[in-house]
Structures are given as C-alpha cells and as structure tokens.
Amino acid sequence: MILGLAVIVVLPFVVGISWVLLVTELAILVLYAMAYNLTMGVTGMLSFGHGGLFGAGAYILVIAMIKGDIAMPYALLAAPILTALITFVIGWLCVRLTGIYFAILTLAFGQLIWATIWKMRTITGGDDGLTGLQIPSVMASPTNQYFCILAIVMLAVLSIKIIVDSPFGFTLKTIRENQTRAQCIGINVKRYQLLAFTASGLFTGLAGALFAILMRGAFVEFATVARAFEPLFAGILGGMHVFWGPAFGAGMLLSLDTFIGAYTEYWPLVAGGTLILLVLFLPEGIIGRIASIRKARAQRLNQSSA
Amino acid sequence: MGLDAILFQVLTGVGKGMNLFLLASGLSLIYGVLNVVNFAHATFYLIAAYICYTITGLFPNGYWLALILAPIGAALLGGICERLFSRLYDKEHYTQIMLAWGLILVFGDLMKLTWGSEGKMVPTPDVLAGGVPLLGGNFPITYIFVIGVAAAIGIALYVVLYRTKVGIDVRAAAADAEMTSALGVPVDKLYIIVFMVACWLAGVGGVIATLLSPIYLGGDLEIILAAFIIVIIGGMGSILGSLVGSLIYGVVFALGILVLPRFALVFLYILMVLVLIFRPYGLLGRPR
Amino acid sequence: MxxxxxxxxxxxxxxxxxxxxxxxxxxxxxxxxxxxxxxxxxxxxxxxxxxxxxxxxxxxxxxxxxxxxxxxxxxxxxxxxLARSFQIVNIFPRFTVFENVQAAVISRMGKSSSIVTSAKNVGREEAFQILDRVGLSEQAGYIAGTLSHGDQRIMEIAIALGGRPExxxxxxxxxxxxPEETYATVALIKRLVSEFxxxxxxxxxxxxxxxxxxxxxxxxxxxxxxxxxxxxxxxxxxxxxxxxxxxxxxxxxxx
Structure with missing residues (x-):
C-alpha cells in the first residue's frame, strides 16, 4: 500500500512525459472500469449504456467550461452530478426490465446520447467535437495534471471500495446472486438496482470528465458502443466479482492496446481473439481465478481441520 | 409535399425494411430456439456482402453466382461459430454477448485485412438497372427485387417452420428443449442447423443489400443495432414479429427522414423505448 | 380483536x-x-x-x-x-453459509442502505445465533452451493429466520x-414452534x-x-x- 503510494509519487520524476500521460489515462480508465463494475459485477446488471454516460460526463464538463465559462472545479463537480441525474432518469425506466431486455434498453439510451451529441452540432460541435479546452495553469503541466487526476481517481476508487464493502454493497451482491431470494428477505430489488445504476453513472460521469481534461476536449468517440464495451471487457479480463479485477483488466487492456497497438494496426484482432479465449476458458477473469483458487484452498484446509 | 411523394418514400422504406427482415428473422430465430443473443449476427451479413463484391469482380455476371455462394459461405462460418457459442448455452447472456463482441472484432479485422478499409460498390446487374414509373417518381427495380426476394424467403421460412417435420421439431425445441430431446429429437444438430440457416438468411440479406448501398467496414454494427430495434419492437423469437418490426423500422425511418432528417433514427429509438416499457416482449412476442 | x-x-x-x-x-x-x-x-x-x-x-x-x-x-x-422458503432450493449459492443468513439479518435490521460501515460485522452475532439454532454453525464458512441438499434446505429456513418472522x-x-435429514427437519420445525x-x-x-x-x-x-x-x-x-x-x-x- 505504502509502496504503491511511493511509486505513484516518484513515478513522474523518473519517467518521461509520454509515460506520465499514459499512467494518467490508465488511472481514468481504471475509474471507468470500476464505476461500470458497480452495475455489472456488483449488482449483476448488464449495461451497454455506459459509453453514452462516459460521453455525457465529458461533454458536460467541456460545454460548461467552453460555452458556459464555468471554472474547472465547478465543472468537474457538475459533470458527475448531472450525469448521475441522467443515469437516474434512464435507470428509472430501465430497471423495470431484466436481463437482456435491460441491456438492450440501456443500449438504446446510450445510442440516444451518442446520437444527440452527434447531431446537435451547435452545442456539441457534432463530429468535429469540442476542442481547445483551457486548463487552469496549476494543472497544465503533465506532472501536475497527473497528480491532480490521480488524487481524484484515488478518492473516487476509495469511495467505490467503501460502497462495495458496506451493507449497501452487500445488498447489491445479494441481488446479483439471486433476485427472487433477495426480494423475499425484504429487499426492494428495483430500488437498489436504481441506486446502484445511479452511483455507477456518477463515477462514470466523473471518469468521462477527467478524460475530457486529459484530451483537452470532448469527441463523439467518447460516447460510442465500443466505449461501452471497454469496461465490460476489462471486467471479464480481470474478473468482475473481485474488487480489483476490473482495475487489473483496464491496465491489461491499455497496455495491450499501447504495446501491441504499436507493433500492429490489427489490435482488434488480438483483442477480439483474447476476448474469445477468455470467455470460453477463463470466464472468471484472471484475478477472479486466482481469488477462487485461494478460496477453494482455504475451504479445503478448513474442512480437513474441522 | 404531395401524397405521392410520401407514398413513394413509404415504398422505399418497405424495401429497406424487407432487406433488414432477412437479418432480424435470423436473429430472432436464434434467440427463440437457442436462447442466444447473437450480437455478431450482422457480421455474417457484412462478410457475405464482401464475398459478393469479390465474386462480382471475378465474373462478369457474378452477382447471381454470389447470391448463391455468399450466403452459403456465411452459413458455413456460422456453423463454426455455433460450436463456440454451444459452450455457453447454459451460461449467462453477457458471456454470449462478449463472445459475439470478440467475433465482431476478429472478423472486422480480417475483413479489413482482406478487403481494405475503403468502401466498396457492387455493380448492379443489367436486369435490375433502372426503374419503373410509379407515383410520379422512378421506383428502382433493385428495391422491387429486394422486396420480392425477402418476401419469397419469408414465405418459405414460414412454410418450413409450420408445415414440415423439421419446423415442428424446431418449434418444439424452442418451447422446451429438454422435453424435445427426451422425445428423441437430436436437439444439438437442430441448433447447428438453426444457427446456420439464420446465418444463411443474414448472408442473403447482405448480398441483396449491396444493391441498395455501398459496403463499408463497421457497417455491421449499424445494421445489428437496426436488427435489435426490429426484434425488440416485433418481439424476440417471433418471425412474424420480425416482419412487422422490419416494416415499421423501414417506414418510420423513411418518413423520419422527411420530417427531421438528422433525427430519423431517434424516432426509432423512442419507439423501441416505448415498446420496451409498455410491452417488453414486443408487439408479437410472448413472455418466456 | x-x-x-x-x-x-x-x-x-x-x-x-x-x-x-x-x-x-x-x-x-x-x-x-x-x-x-x-x-x-x-x-x-x-x-x-x-x-x-x-x-x-x-x-x-x-x-x-x-x-x-x-x-x-x-x-x-x-x-x-412473514418469511418463506421455496419448493426448489433458493439460496445465494456463491455466498458462504454465514453470508446467506447475514444478508437476511442486515435487511431486517434496516441497514441495507447503510454505506458508512463495513458489512463484515453487521448482524454477525445474530447470524451465528441462528446458525447455532439450526445446527449449521460448523459449516458457516462454507460456500453455500457446496452443502448437501438437506443442509441447503435447512439453511433456507435459517435465512427465513434472519427476518425474525412471526x-x-x-x-x-x-x-x-x-430419511435422517427429514427427521432432523421435523425436529427443527417442532423446536421453532415450541421454543421460539x-x-x-x-x-x-x-x-x-x-x-x-x-x-x-x-x-x-x-x-x-x-x-x-x-x-x-x-x-x-x-x-x-x-x-x-x-x-x-x-x-x-x-x-
């Protein structure tokens, strides 16, 4: 833990700028993956709408700052809160449905956000996006930006950790494991699903806003379906039923993208192949597999000593 | 705008819708029988379209050959993919969707590798060139051809499903696979056949779509979303529902273009959201 | 009245x-x-x-x-x-036996929305009391899905008891x-009535x-x-x- 913190603090002074930027991006993607996992991994709701929410967070920040002349701290506060509001409204309609129907309705809303961004040229700049975001000078250098964004991400991840470990998080997991059972131990399933979805949207909006800061603008690509698949991919890669699984997955995704992507333009081929193999042979994810091996060993020891 | 022009637009919408019907019916069939959400379904459509492009480039009158061969190619590929999906039949839906997403990425890149990233046009066969005067406009023969082919296949599909032994087996397996299997029907084989037939339908859809629009990478994602909207509106698992959904999709989209050109798709999303909220199993679907 | x-x-x-x-x-x-x-x-x-x-x-x-x-x-x-059990075993199979009961206890305590504390120890004592009562405390740490069918059914009753039903x-x-599992269950049902x-x-x-x-x-x-x-x-x-x-x-x- 302390070692990790030390690495984070020392890192920007020993590596080049491109690495600093890469790690900053990684931090944001980790937050996005963990935010998404509140919906998918923790509560067991498959959502394809998070691309739209990620884009919404980014555009709200950029529009507020460029068109509304709002200072960054306020914009950074407004983005997740407004995204959470949007998520709440979408979720209110979506939680009436279950399983694949829920997934497809979120997909529709994600696409609706994407289409709105794409078509409302006057506000969003359409497919040119919105560029030229002015960052306050304190945060302008890559190193300072790195520290600011990492601090925010760490706070957010800590909040997610607290939520997941709390009785509230435990309740969400009971819903994931068995909805009918959860209902008849007195849990209002729909209400908790909506709360989880909204919380997930809050952190997704924050991740989107931070991403916009890093990219100095917002672009339609932020809100695509492909963007919605990323955190799901990260969750499957790392394991979505263990807390750090999606973070690990996001890290692997970005490093594969960066390093394999540097050698070949056929990165999707590698990513797709990996995904197919994972789904077929390691559905728990890498961290998830390690965790369950440990758990099984612990239970065996327990049983043999009992 | 005159009534003629609106009717003309409706007719083109019917053409597009019937083309999508070939895709949506297969998607619906796979879901209904195998309980698999084949997110990669439009990829078979796109592959068939590219194969068609290659064949028409090789032979002067290759389109008709392509119409036979390309869907078979899509079906064979589908058969291989079914073997992968079969490992996930008893798993949660999201694993099937992730497998499909993997297939989309892999096939997408392979298509890029084979055909490059520029858009492709398939030349219209001479017989289908031109149009017929209709409602004060010139209605393209290609659209008539598309409507005819899709309608013929739709009727054939209906006859097979409701009038033959295989069709009865398929519907029985959709209702209760365990029971059907216990009655001695080889459900495993049935699943492969259904998956291949559905991919063949997608393939035909892809080949005839080349007459209406160019082929481009990433087109499969756009089309699969359309197909999903259709089966959601019509009802997952219902062939008749796909037909109704396809026609609604085509016509609403075509009319949407007249009203608010940039938001035509938004009308369909709103329609789908309304259906999902008020009739989650679709207009002609049944709860399962 | x-x-x-x-x-x-x-x-x-x-x-x-x-x-x-x-x-x-x-x-x-x-x-x-x-x-x-x-x-x-x-x-x-x-x-x-x-x-x-x-x-x-x-x-x-x-x-x-x-x-x-x-x-x-x-x-x-x-x-x-008012609590119920199901005809077909209906539990949280990937949770431990303890967590299965704890989930019901947390819900009954009205703590399901609480996010300030860790869930680990909430309702712990009561959950263990219930497991004791039904005779499953030794298996508390096992993954519920790995229990025998009979034990799973008894655990279902334990989950129901977590809601302190009347x-x-x-x-x-x-x-x-x-047969021996049936006898145990009958004894348990009788005890729930006579003792509780x-x-x-x-x-x-x-x-x-x-x-x-x-x-x-x-x-x-x-x-x-x-x-x-x-x-x-x-x-x-x-x-x-x-x-x-x-x-x-x-x-x-x-x-």
Missing part, C-alpha cells in the same frame, strides 16, 4: 379457464403448525404464492396480524414479519431429503411429516377446500380418503 396470526378469506385465483384457487378460507393461530395438503395440481403452490405476494389474487382477502396484506409485494411482506411459510421443506413461538404454515407431500407436525390441516382439491381440521379428523374424512385413494393417506394408514 384478532387471535389469528393469518386469516385467509375466500381467496380465489384463476389462470385463464383454470380455477387454481377457489374461495379458500382458513386461519392460522399463533404458535402452531398448520399444513396444506392435496393431490398434485390442487392449488397448494398457487395458494402459497398468493399469500407471499408472488401472484395477485382475483378476489378475497388476506390479513396478517389484523393488517390487510392482500397483494402486497414480497419484500414488504417480509418486512412485516409466521413462516415452508414450501415442501423435506422434499428430496434423505413461531407460527408455521407448511405445504408438504410427505404425510408422515404432515401428521407428525401439524396441529391442523387444510385439504385442497382442484383449487377448492375439501376439508379442514385436526389430523385425526382429516384422516377419518371420507371425502379426503376418496381423493387420496391409493395415495399417501391410505398407504400411511396401512403401514
């Missing part, structure tokens, strides 16, 4: 033309076991689903502790003190159990079990009520004998 913990009045439910439950009325007194029996398709499970809020009644009224609870959703019924509805609690004063409504197929635990019995047949009374009265009832001809009751008598 109301001595009965549960009162079912003229309850009906039809599925299309099939009258699954037809004007059924009975009461459950506090601190006793009441059983619902009847041949297959008699409407027992439908009746259960009506009482527990999984189905909406066409007509009729259900009162629990004097409150009208007709058509309340399941989670609200649970909060009022009325427990058990849907075929001994189905699929080995619970009222229990049971749907059960095993007539040995029914006659050994029930204070009173309701017999359903084709959705309607055929008879009601003490076990001996039901056993002597001619109509009941006719319906069950060649089935459990006569067989049981012959043994």
């Amino acid at each position: 109301d001595l009965d913990i549960l009162k079912v009045k003229s309850l009906s439910k039809a599925f299309g033309k099939l009258q699954a439950v037809d004007r059924v009325s009975f009461t459950v007194q506090p601190g006793v076991v009441k059983s619902v029996i009847g041949p297959n398709g008699a409407g027992k499970t439908t009746l259960f689903n009506l009482i527990t809020g999984y189905l909406r009644a066409d007509t009729g009224e259900i009162t629990f502790k004097g409150m009208n609870i007709t058509n309340l959703p399941p989670h609200e019924l649970n909060r009022k003190g 009325l427990l509805l058990l849907d075929e609690p001994t189905a699929g159990m080995a 004063g619970l009222s229990i409504l049971v749907v059960e197929h095993d007539m040995d079990v029914v006659f050994s635990i029930s204070e009173t019995i309701v017999v359903l047949h084709q959705g309607g009520m055929l008879a009601q009374g003490k076990p001996e009265e039901v056993r002597q009832n001619e109509m009941v004998q006719r319906v069950y001809l060649g089935e459990e009751i006569t067989r049981e008598k012959g043994q």
Whole structure:
C-alpha cells in the first residue's frame, strides 16, 4: 500500500512525459472500469449504456467550461452530478426490465446520447467535437495534471471500495446472486438496482470528465458502443466479482492496446481473439481465478481441520 | 409535399425494411430456439456482402453466382461459430454477448485485412438497372427485387417452420428443449442447423443489400443495432414479429427522414423505448 | 380483536379457464403448525404464492396480524414479519453459509442502505445465533452451493429466520431429503414452534411429516377446500380418503 503510494509519487520524476500521460489515462480508465463494475459485477446488471454516460460526463464538463465559462472545479463537480441525474432518469425506466431486455434498453439510451451529441452540432460541435479546452495553469503541466487526476481517481476508487464493502454493497451482491431470494428477505430489488445504476453513472460521469481534461476536449468517440464495451471487457479480463479485477483488466487492456497497438494496426484482432479465449476458458477473469483458487484452498484446509 | 411523394418514400422504406427482415428473422430465430443473443449476427451479413463484391469482380455476371455462394459461405462460418457459442448455452447472456463482441472484432479485422478499409460498390446487374414509373417518381427495380426476394424467403421460412417435420421439431425445441430431446429429437444438430440457416438468411440479406448501398467496414454494427430495434419492437423469437418490426423500422425511418432528417433514427429509438416499457416482449412476442 | 396470526378469506385465483384457487378460507393461530395438503395440481403452490405476494389474487382477502396484506409485494411482506422458503432450493449459492443468513439479518435490521460501515460485522452475532439454532454453525464458512441438499434446505429456513418472522411459510421443506435429514427437519420445525413461538404454515407431500407436525390441516382439491381440521379428523374424512385413494393417506394408514 505504502509502496504503491511511493511509486505513484516518484513515478513522474523518473519517467518521461509520454509515460506520465499514459499512467494518467490508465488511472481514468481504471475509474471507468470500476464505476461500470458497480452495475455489472456488483449488482449483476448488464449495461451497454455506459459509453453514452462516459460521453455525457465529458461533454458536460467541456460545454460548461467552453460555452458556459464555468471554472474547472465547478465543472468537474457538475459533470458527475448531472450525469448521475441522467443515469437516474434512464435507470428509472430501465430497471423495470431484466436481463437482456435491460441491456438492450440501456443500449438504446446510450445510442440516444451518442446520437444527440452527434447531431446537435451547435452545442456539441457534432463530429468535429469540442476542442481547445483551457486548463487552469496549476494543472497544465503533465506532472501536475497527473497528480491532480490521480488524487481524484484515488478518492473516487476509495469511495467505490467503501460502497462495495458496506451493507449497501452487500445488498447489491445479494441481488446479483439471486433476485427472487433477495426480494423475499425484504429487499426492494428495483430500488437498489436504481441506486446502484445511479452511483455507477456518477463515477462514470466523473471518469468521462477527467478524460475530457486529459484530451483537452470532448469527441463523439467518447460516447460510442465500443466505449461501452471497454469496461465490460476489462471486467471479464480481470474478473468482475473481485474488487480489483476490473482495475487489473483496464491496465491489461491499455497496455495491450499501447504495446501491441504499436507493433500492429490489427489490435482488434488480438483483442477480439483474447476476448474469445477468455470467455470460453477463463470466464472468471484472471484475478477472479486466482481469488477462487485461494478460496477453494482455504475451504479445503478448513474442512480437513474441522 | 404531395401524397405521392410520401407514398413513394413509404415504398422505399418497405424495401429497406424487407432487406433488414432477412437479418432480424435470423436473429430472432436464434434467440427463440437457442436462447442466444447473437450480437455478431450482422457480421455474417457484412462478410457475405464482401464475398459478393469479390465474386462480382471475378465474373462478369457474378452477382447471381454470389447470391448463391455468399450466403452459403456465411452459413458455413456460422456453423463454426455455433460450436463456440454451444459452450455457453447454459451460461449467462453477457458471456454470449462478449463472445459475439470478440467475433465482431476478429472478423472486422480480417475483413479489413482482406478487403481494405475503403468502401466498396457492387455493380448492379443489367436486369435490375433502372426503374419503373410509379407515383410520379422512378421506383428502382433493385428495391422491387429486394422486396420480392425477402418476401419469397419469408414465405418459405414460414412454410418450413409450420408445415414440415423439421419446423415442428424446431418449434418444439424452442418451447422446451429438454422435453424435445427426451422425445428423441437430436436437439444439438437442430441448433447447428438453426444457427446456420439464420446465418444463411443474414448472408442473403447482405448480398441483396449491396444493391441498395455501398459496403463499408463497421457497417455491421449499424445494421445489428437496426436488427435489435426490429426484434425488440416485433418481439424476440417471433418471425412474424420480425416482419412487422422490419416494416415499421423501414417506414418510420423513411418518413423520419422527411420530417427531421438528422433525427430519423431517434424516432426509432423512442419507439423501441416505448415498446420496451409498455410491452417488453414486443408487439408479437410472448413472455418466456 | 384478532387471535389469528393469518386469516385467509375466500381467496380465489384463476389462470385463464383454470380455477387454481377457489374461495379458500382458513386461519392460522399463533404458535402452531398448520399444513396444506392435496393431490398434485390442487392449488397448494398457487395458494402459497398468493399469500407471499408472488401472484395477485382475483378476489378475497388476506390479513396478517389484523393488517390487510392482500397483494402486497414480497419484500414488504417480509418486512412485516412473514418469511418463506421455496419448493426448489433458493439460496445465494456463491455466498458462504454465514453470508446467506447475514444478508437476511442486515435487511431486517434496516441497514441495507447503510454505506458508512463495513458489512463484515453487521448482524454477525445474530447470524451465528441462528446458525447455532439450526445446527449449521460448523459449516458457516462454507460456500453455500457446496452443502448437501438437506443442509441447503435447512439453511433456507435459517435465512427465513434472519427476518425474525412471526409466521413462516415452508414450501415442501423435506422434499428430496434423505430419511435422517427429514427427521432432523421435523425436529427443527417442532423446536421453532415450541421454543421460539413461531407460527408455521407448511405445504408438504410427505404425510408422515404432515401428521407428525401439524396441529391442523387444510385439504385442497382442484383449487377448492375439501376439508379442514385436526389430523385425526382429516384422516377419518371420507371425502379426503376418496381423493387420496391409493395415495399417501391410505398407504400411511396401512403401514
């Protein structure tokens, strides 16, 4: 833990700028993956709408700052809160449905956000996006930006950790494991699903806003379906039923993208192949597999000593 | 705008819708029988379209050959993919969707590798060139051809499903696979056949779509979303529902273009959201 | 005014033309076991689903502790003190045995929305007490799905107890159990009533079990009520004998 913190603090002074930027991006993607996992991994709701929410967070920040002349701290506060509001409204309609129907309705809303961004040229700049975001000078250098964004991400991840470990998080997991059972131990399933979805949207909006800061603008690509698949991919890669699984997955995704992507333009081929193999042979994810091996060993020891 | 022009637009919408019907019916069939959400379904459509492009480039009158061969190619590929999906039949839906997403990425890149990233046009066969005067406009023969082919296949599909032994087996397996299997029907084989037939339908859809629009990478994602909207509106698992959904999709989209050109798709999303909220199993679907 | 913990009045439910439950009325007194029996398709499970809020009644009224609870959703019924188990094992299979019970305890404590503390120790003591009571405390750390079928069914009762219910509805609690597991379950049900004063409504197929635990019995047949009374009265009832001809009751008598 302390070692990790030390690495984070020392890192920007020993590596080049491109690495600093890469790690900053990684931090944001980790937050996005963990935010998404509140919906998918923790509560067991498959959502394809998070691309739209990620884009919404980014555009709200950029529009507020460029068109509304709002200072960054306020914009950074407004983005997740407004995204959470949007998520709440979408979720209110979506939680009436279950399983694949829920997934497809979120997909529709994600696409609706994407289409709105794409078509409302006057506000969003359409497919040119919105560029030229002015960052306050304190945060302008890559190193300072790195520290600011990492601090925010760490706070957010800590909040997610607290939520997941709390009785509230435990309740969400009971819903994931068995909805009918959860209902008849007195849990209002729909209400908790909506709360989880909204919380997930809050952190997704924050991740989107931070991403916009890093990219100095917002672009339609932020809100695509492909963007919605990323955190799901990260969750499957790392394991979505263990807390750090999606973070690990996001890290692997970005490093594969960066390093394999540097050698070949056929990165999707590698990513797709990996995904197919994972789904077929390691559905728990890498961290998830390690965790369950440990758990099984612990239970065996327990049983043999009992 | 005159009534003629609106009717003309409706007719083109019917053409597009019937083309999508070939895709949506297969998607619906796979879901209904195998309980698999084949997110990669439009990829078979796109592959068939590219194969068609290659064949028409090789032979002067290759389109008709392509119409036979390309869907078979899509079906064979589908058969291989079914073997992968079969490992996930008893798993949660999201694993099937992730497998499909993997297939989309892999096939997408392979298509890029084979055909490059520029858009492709398939030349219209001479017989289908031109149009017929209709409602004060010139209605393209290609659209008539598309409507005819899709309608013929739709009727054939209906006859097979409701009038033959295989069709009865398929519907029985959709209702209760365990029971059907216990009655001695080889459900495993049935699943492969259904998956291949559905991919063949997608393939035909892809080949005839080349007459209406160019082929481009990433087109499969756009089309699969359309197909999903259709089966959601019509009802997952219902062939008749796909037909109704396809026609609604085509016509609403075509009319949407007249009203608010940039938001035509938004009308369909709103329609789908309304259906999902008020009739989650679709207009002609049944709860399962 | 109301001595009965549960009162079912003229309850009906039809599925299309099939009258699954037809004007059924009975009461459950506090601190006793009441059983619902009847041949297959008699409407027992439908009746259960009506009482527990999984189905909406066409007509009729259900009162629990004097409150009208007709058509309340399941989670609200649970909060009022009415818990159920399912015919097919219905647990959180990937949770540990302890977590299964803890989930119910947390919910009952009204702590499901709390995010300030860690969930680890919330309701811990009570969950362990319950596991002790049903005899599962040694398996507390096991993954629930790995328990034997009988233990899983007992754990289901433990989950139900986590809600500190006053009325427990058990849907075929001994189905699929080995004989010794059945004895243990019967003993547990008796103990829940005698030591903890619970009222229990049971749907059960095993007539040995029914006659050994029930204070009173309701017999359903084709959705309607055929008879009601003490076990001996039901056993002597001619109509009941006719319906069950060649089935459990006569067989049981012959043994």
